[in-house]
Amino acid sequence: MTGGPLPAEPYDVVVVGAGVVGSAIARELARYPLRTALVDAADDVGEGTSKANTAILHTGFDAVPGSLEARLVREGQRLLTRYAAEAGIPVEPLGALLVAWDEEQLAALPGLARKARENGYRDARPIGAAELRAREPHLGPGALGALDVPGEGVICPWTTVLAYATQAVRAGVDLLLGCEVRDVRPGHELVTTRGVLRARYLVNAAGLYADELDRLLGHRDFNVRPRRGQLIVFDAFARDLVRHILLPVPTALGKGVLVSPTVHGKVLLGPTAEDVDDRTATGSTAEGLAFLREKGRRIVPALLDEEVTAVYAGLRAATEEDDYRIACHPGQRYVTVGGIRSTGLTASMAIAAHVVDLLAGAGLEPGPARELPAVRMPNLGEAFPRPYADARAIAADPAYGEIVCFCERVTRGEIRDALASAVPPASPAGLRRRTRAGAGRCQGYYCGAAVRALFEEAR
Amino acid sequence: MTPVRTVDVLVVGAGPAGLGAAARLAALGAGTVEVLERERDLGAVRRWAVAARRAGAVLRTGVTVTGWAGPLTLDTTSPAGRERVAARAVVLATGARERPRAARLVPGTRPAGVLTGGELRRAVRRHRQDVGTRAVVVGTEPDAARRAVRTLRRAGVEVAALVTRERWRAPGALTGRLPVLDGTAVTGLLGRGRLSGVRVRRGDGREATLACDTVVFTGEWVPEHELARSGGVALAPGTRGPAVDGAFRTSVAGVFAVGALLHGGASTVGAVVRGRAVAAPVLAYLSGRAPWPGAGVPVVADAPLRWVVPNRLGAGGGRFLVRAARPLVRPVVVVSQDGVLLLRRRVWRALVPSRSLPLPAGWAARVDPGGGPVRVRVW
Structure with a gap:
């Protein structure tokens, strides 16, 4: 039910935000005999940050060891890999190479391999310039070596959100779109642009607006600082130029720009990382595109000769802290899921399981879990039959x-x-x-x- | 896969060039000539389709060529199923498209109301869709820009301005009662959901916002070369279309290329004429009289020239076409090989990026087949 009047009787759980995280949570809740609503201000699922993801299925090798993000990404990768195979979400296990372009970056590789091991990922290993050149023949001149991370893959971010939402809706979750939450009155009365919605338990997965919703509930735990990422997508012929996900080596100056094949048979160049004030600033800029092209020319020079199919920009819901900001307020029967950045796609199913645990800890009695009827999504991947x-x-x-x-x-x-x-x-x-x-x-x-x-x- | 069906000549694309080629080939007795067209509706080229059919060519619409199954063998998809068709010769006439906004790297938001001239034409003529109330047309090629203005006006859309990077003389004469902002670049698109305006920058650095709910990007033709390229056909660097000699022969034996695929936009009638010209070389090849040539000496255009067609030397061909990347006033065009002058010609007019300059080909006989590339330059 995407349109029509809102029901008067309260839902057991209302999830605000139908991005990849909110949809995964709704899907997880759908396994229980609960009345659940998935609510979003936009008129489609995955319409905010989720649609502009860099589409990588991460191992979590470079997360901060011991962080919540490290754990949820690690678990999430396992869960989503299995789910993707069942649901027909295209995944290609291409592996990643973190390419070192100078001595400082080269010197950082052993440390990154150690960090990967601390994160429970044991297959990362440094490789030399000759092996790198053999595996990526179109790489620009000057690459000194790389960290080989064979477990990284690419996934279709659009199908992932849709699979979650489809499965949730088919299992009885109400999907309420075009339904912006304007206020929350005591007793979880949500004043929305479509009327008043009542909930026993509330989950905040509002992404870029998670801090604003949190404030309506009386919390000032974090501030969302939108970080814009502009991306350029190159056409199918560029796909032959790149065999792995080519990641930058993170330095003090930030995470840098990647070149990655997509499951749709194209090549992604990006993202930029710009702190912006406006939560709707999803436009690309001349400076951003020039910066990306300059980086791309260095990494895979022939890429720039290929036709561009799309340019877009997304906003990561970054906060002042590095880790995810997932907090349970049992007294309020309320869980906040904030600060989920680009790894949220990989971690989404683990975040969902974690949130349902938190809800149970706050008093929600979900009842017996059941297996959801399987979904099979239309294949958008080039590596699979169409x-x-x-x-x-x-x-x-x-x-x-x-x-x-x-x-x-x-x-x-x-x-x-x-x-x-x-x-x-x-x-x-x-x-x-x-x-x-x-x-x-x-x-x-x-x-x-x-x-x-x-x-x-x-x- | 279903068994392979065989024809004598397979023409891919029922645009003017493909239909012109098919009509002439069928009329000259090339055997079974079949044209495959992925669109279901032929639109404006229907009259040439009638001519091709009357000459004996088979025209199949709604059939998409999805790739090569082998030399001169193509896989197709249509509602009737998958089919593999082999031919003794293949003529690629897949045309060209206008470069869309993203590939022009125009920054800004991604609202609805951003079109190319081709999409505008289809939306208005074929689907009678609402295309907004006030539009800005962007483009450097007068023909394509004028066509978009006409289409918009016929659909009842006010044309707010025509924006072009070029310096256009007598702009009023171009489209009548239309503000032309020449020497102006589009620097961004505004609006969420629906386009609300375009940002422009004049040559003197002044910036302005033009309020509009539709913007149409015209011209900047890109050869639709994907099928050619996926079959291993070498492209010419200047045009990004298949490299051909004067007989329309590509680098792959038995594969010819004609029309807008070679260098982007061309007039409809011109494309029909040039499409017809491929018939004689195809027939010569089919008869076995003309063996496929080797790579041939490449002909390349140096900046500020953008391209030259044909771009490989071989038998056949009357003339060469040269296109400039920017306006050149009375240039001297020079053709040379390894420092040896082959042709020097003063052009007594301005060379503009939207028009080709024909060059005679008499010098081609003096080219050293074992020498370096032939370069076309301006002095």
Whole structure:
């Protein structure tokens, strides 16, 4: 139920924020006989920080040892890897190379390998320039060596959120979109743009706005300091230039810029890291793009000759502290999940399990857990079969042979399925995240009007 | 996969060049000539489709070529299923597209209402969609920009301004009663949900915001080269289209390339004519009279020239086309190989980036086949 009036009777749990973290929490709660609502101000799930993720499935090798983030990323990677295989979320275990471009970075590699071991990750090892060159022949000149982290992978961030939300909705969770929480009155009466919502327990997964919601509950534990990350996506031919996730070596100056293949068959260059005041400042800037291109030219020079398919910017919900800010307030029957940065995608399922434990500790009696009915998401990954190339699927339904988006080879059948799904898109951009329609090199030159027509028809 | 079907000539793309090629090939008796077109609706080129069919070519629409299964063998997808088609010769006529906003690296937000000229045309003509109320058109190529302005006005959209980096003389004559901001760059897009305006910077550094709910990026044609490239066809660095000789032969035996795929935008009629010109070389190849040439001496354009077509020397071909990257006033164009002058010609007009300059090809006979690349430059 994405529209319509809000129910008068209270929910057992209301989760505010339908990003990757909130959706994972709602999915976890759906396993119990509880009345749960997943609420978001936007008109689609994953519409904030989650959609602009760098899409890496982390091992957690470089987390701060002993931190909550280190534990949840480690557990989350295991959980999400298994879940992705079941739910059809594309994952490619490419492995990462942290490339050292100067002596200082080279000297940092053994320490990073040690830190990885402290984080329980034992497969990281430094490699020399010759091996690095053999494994990444298109790397720019001057690379001195790398830390090989074979366990890192890439994942589809859009399908992940949708899988969680779809499974939650199918299991009875109410998804309330376009529902911005404006105030919280005592007794968990949430005043929203769609009316008043009542909850016995409240989970704050509001991402960039988590501190504001926290304040409505009387807490001043942290401040969100949005950190903008601009990204450039290069077209499919760039994919042949990069075999691993090429990570920068973190230095005192920050985490730096990565070059990474995507499961959609493209290459990502970014992100920038700019502290901004405005929580809606998701625009790219000329300076940011010039900076990324300069970095990209150094890392994989041939990349810059390839066509750009997309430029976008996301805001990480950073706080003044490095670790996640997950806190339970038992007296208030309230859990805050703040300060979740880009690792939140990997950690999402572990965060969800942790939050449900906290809710139980605060008095929630969830009842017996059950296995959720499995979901199988439409495949958006290049490494797995897609309908346009599947003779049997086309024979069974010719709509899978009718390619609408030529660059990404998205068929009318896939678009129709997405429009009729349990969590349907609210805009052509939402349709793009569900199908890849319009995500290619032509950016709608050929298919934009046709895709929009299909979207309008379904409304 | 279904068994392989075989035809004599497979033309990929039913734009003007592909249809012109198919019509001529069928008329000259090239055997079975089949055109594959991924769009279902042919739109503006319908009359050339009629001509191609009348000549005996088979035209199949709604069929997408998804890749190469082997030399001269293509895999296709259509509602009828997957099919593999082999040919004795393949003519690539996949056209060109306008470079969209992202690839132009125009910063700002990502609102709705950001189009290319091609998307605008399809939205208005084919789907009768609402394209906003007030638009800004961006582009350096007068033909493409003018076409977008016309389409917008026909759809009842007010055109607030035409923004171009170039210096356009007599702008009023271009589109009539339209503010033309020449020497101006688009520096950002504004608005959430829907576009609210574009930021521009004039040549003198002044900045301004133009309020609009639609922006149309026109021109900057990019060859749709993905099929060519995935088949191992070498590209020419200047055009980013397949490198061809004067007989439209690419680096891969039996694969020809024609039309806008070679260098971006071209007029419809011009593309039909050039498409027809590929028929004779294809027939010569099919008859076995003309063996496929080796790599050939490359012909390259040096800055400030952007490209030259054909870009490999071989048999055939009447003339070369040269395009400038920026306006050049009465340049002297020089063709040379390894320091040996082959042609020197004063151009008695301005060379603009949106128009090609034809060069005669008489000098090609004096090129040393074992020598270095032929360079086209301006003095």
